Amino acid sequence: MKKILLLFCLIAIADVCGFAQDNQILVTPQWLNDHLKDPNLVVLQPNFLQFEYDKEHIAGARYLWPGWLAPDSPKGSFNAPDPKQATEILRKLGISNNSRVVLCHVRSEVSVTARMFLTLENLGLRGQVLFLNGGLEAWKKAGYPVTKDMPVVKKGKMKVKPGSLLVDKDYVLKNLNSGVVVDARMQRFYDGEPTGNPRDGHITGAKNIPYPDMLDAANMFKPDDQLQAYFTPAIPDKSKEVLTYCFIGQTASVVYMAGRILGYDMKLYDGSLQEWSRMENLPMEVTRK
Numbered sequence: 224m225k226k227i228l229l230l231f232c233l234i235a236i237a238d239v240c241g242f243a244q245d246n247q248i249l250v251t252p253q254w255l256n257d258h259l260k261d262p263n264l265v266v267l268q269p270n271f272l273q274f275e276y277d278k279e280h281i282a283g284a285r286y287l288w289p290g291w292l293a294p295d296s297p298k299g300s301f302n303a304p305d306p307k308q309a310t311e312i313l314r315k316l317g318i319s320n321n322s323r324v325v326l327c328h329v330r331s332e333v334s335v336t337a338r339m340f341l342t343l344e345n346l347g348l349r350g351q352v353l354f355l356n357g358g359l360e361a362w363k364k365a366g367y368p369v370t371k372d373m374p375v376v377k378k379g380k381m382k383v384k385p386g387s388l389l390v391d392k393d394y395v396l397k398n399l400n401s402g403v404v405v406d407a408r409m410q411r412f413y414d415g416e417p418t419g420n421p422r423d424g425h426i427t428g429a430k431n432i433p434y435p436d437m438l439d440a441a442n443m444f445k446p447d448d449q450l451q452a453y454f455t456p457a458i459p460d461k462s463k464e465v466l467t468y469c470f471i472g473q474t475a476s477v478v479y480m481a482g483r484i485l486g487y488d489m490k491l492y493d494g495s496l497q498e499w500s501r502m503e504n505l506p507m508e509v510t511r512k
Contacts, residue, residue, distance in 0.1 A: 248484050249356040249444055252365035255325055259283065265318050265379075266325045268359070269336045275329055279369040281362060284327060285316045285376060289335050292342045293473075299497055300471040301338060306383045309346055313381040320381055323351050328358035331442050334434065337476035341491060347384035354480065357443040388479075389493045392505060395426070395466055399506075402464040404429040404492075405457060407475035415509030418470070420500040424509035426468065430457035434469065434477040450481050461487060468492040468499070 258264055259282070266284040270276045276286040291312045293301040304312075318324060324343055328336035336358070343352045355362065363369060395404060406413045406429045413431040415424040425431070432453050439445050458465060465487050469475035472493045482489040492499075499505050 319379040407478040427506035
């Protein structure tokens with residue numbers, strides 16, 4: 224009886240460890256290679272231009288054009304997708320509600336892939352989206368093969384459930400004092416260097432965590448302790464909700480992901496300064512030197 228109980232405990236511990244590993248955000252090429260044939264795993268390669276995907280991709284990976292899930296419109300750039308259209312797109316990609324999705328970026332296109340990460344989480348897959356750290360270059364550097372073969376995709380059964388990870392200007396204005404607003408742009412733009420927007424500087428009271436600092440020279444997310452060193456001075460209270468923004472809602476997705484990796488409660492202001500700087504009633508300031 225004791226042996227059976229011990230075996231049960233060991234199995235339970237193994238399941239917990241496996242669950243913890245499976246719920247991490249960043250994965251390595253080796254992890255992906257080991258899980259590539261998992262029945263519910265879907266690999267997506269976002270590319271602005273499809274010919275790059277056609278040239279090379281991981282076997283079984285599907286092509287994701289960012290415009291499908293972050294369309295431009297007269298209201299601004301990189302908007303939330305229409306739920307019905309998003310449902311059809313995800314189903315065509317073979318995604319269901321029980322899928323685990325691995326995103327694989329190419330070269331330095333981390334920010335647009337991070338925006339796809341955020342979007343998929345916001346469409347009902349939070350906790351089921353993984354990110355190949357280093358992307359396709361890390362995969363090839365590790366010695367794993369790529370292909371030109373197009374995958375045969377079985378249509379998924381995804382039912383989109385839009386969340387609240389993308390917020391609007393009214394939400395930001397309401398939470399300027401209660402939450403933490405983070406400008407993800409490089410410091411010189413945060414300080415007030417002209418950008419072509421009607422107003423320069425940053426949202427009043429916003430902190431600055433530049434998105435390039437989240438990545439190393441190989442376009443990989445830095446280790447947790449290095450990421451934390453950027454977050455702690457700006458957000459000493461980890462229980463605070465964090466609202467990040469940038470120019471149009473793309474590069475701030477990198478800071479969103481870094482915060483998620485560290486366990487922060489992250490949201491993204493989708494209109495970002497493309498919208499905020501054009502509305503004179505919304506507060507902005509420059510860094511005084």
